[in-house]
Amino acid sequence: MTLRSLFGAVAICGLAAGMAQATDYPLSIENCGQTLVFDSAPERVVTIGQSTTEMLYALGLGEQVQGTSVWFNDVLPEFAEVNARIERLADNHPGFESVMAKEPQLVTTQFEFHVGPQGAVGTREQFNELGAQVYAMPADCVGKDNLVGGDGARTSEFSIESMYRAVRELAQIFDVEERGAVLEAELRGRVDAAVAKAGELGAEGKTAVVWFSSPDLALDPFVAGQNGIAGYVLKTIGLRNVVESDEEWPSVGWETIASADPDYIIIARMDRRRFAADDYEVKLDYLKTDPVTSRMAAVRDGRIIIVDAHQIHAGIRIPSGIETVVAGIEAGGAQE
Incomplete structure (x- = not known):
């Protein structure tokens, strides 16, 4: 990132933080065809997928995470300390019972393959019946058909906006919107700087x-x-x-x-x-x-x-x- 880009990102982060507002509960979130309603910020979360795990860590929500699963790589170094305190339920697919044993109010999933209509771990309905809501990454359902088997099929091109949407929505669910705004602005700034560098090359x-x-x-x-x-x-x-x-x-x-x-x-x-x-x-x-x-x-x-x-x-x-x-x-x- 160039010095100009760095200063720009810092300015954007400051502006974004100043515009963030506290969450007004009860909060309704539309997620992958389901309506989630939160009366307050969840205190116990289990993550099924590294994406939502690291996103919650980046939002400063490690204390709420009770268990993690589905890992492709080691956790980012800046989250190693908090991650070491949290039980890893499985490197790949966790069992439904192991997830619910943590008594989560919220289960976050990276893929509908794991929690969805044909979930390898369980369906939304199974989790809902036991008091856990399910938040799936929008990137895995927006413009995507997950009923065709395997990794599903994209019906339209992936947009990074769906990732930024997840940052905003999770920040809103947990009433940390200022942190979400800063994180989103920082990520956008890095993409812009990298694209500019690619153009120079x-x-x-x-x-x-x-x-x-x-x-x-x-x-x-x-x-x-x-x-x-x-x-x-x-x-x-x-x-x-x-x-x-x-x-x-x-x-x-x-x-x-x-x-x-x-x-x-x-x-x-x-x-x-x-x-x-x-x-x-x-x-x-x-x-x-x-x-x-x-x-x-x-x-x-x-x-x-x-x-x-x-x-x-x-x-x-x-x-x-x-x-x-x-x-x-x-x-x-x-x-x-």
Whole structure:
């Protein structure tokens, strides 16, 4: 971020904080087709998904969080102390009973896959019946059909506004709107600065592919489609995604990707190990040794950029994801 951008962000944060108002209860929030009503700020929350966990931490609400689950990467360093005091119910899907054992008034979920019409953890109705309301990240239901299986299908392009909406709504639910306004302004300022930097580097029009993972290295990889969050990151920087599918994470053959010969290959680094390719070093080794991928110019020239998986999910890390890709472009290759 340039000095001018930094001063601008500080000014915006100050203005935003001055405009924030206290929550007027009872509060009604429309969330993914449901109406949530709060008579007061929840005192006990369980999070299902790293996005809402870190968002609540960033809003200064760690004391209200009773349990967390579904982690892609280690928690951000600035939240390590508060996170260490909170029980991790599961690295991946928690059990319904383990969530409710914490007696939450509110359950936040990153994906409707976990809590939704066909929830792997439970349905909204199951939680509601036991006194817990459910707040789902708007990014996972606005312009998205989650009834088609897997990661769902985007019916329109992801907009970062849905992430900012979550910041505002959670801040309102917990009566910390001033903190929410400051956080939103800071995140917007970082995106603006990173986009400006990408323009200075001449990123506009260059091509890229984002490899998230693969269920098996012998199978087609899961890569970013046009309409998902990773696709948004590329478009915001000015990069053209060589994958034309509108799905969030379609599987596309390496022969097809290699024929497009993208200028940059972006790979996700994560701490989960559902698949062998969750390990970014496995991805790097595959790219460099496979007969098809090793011939790609981006592999030969080292134009491979590593991003944390959570930087390309709907949360407060999206700006850092944009910053990481821009830094990789500037460096001409991997940023570890």
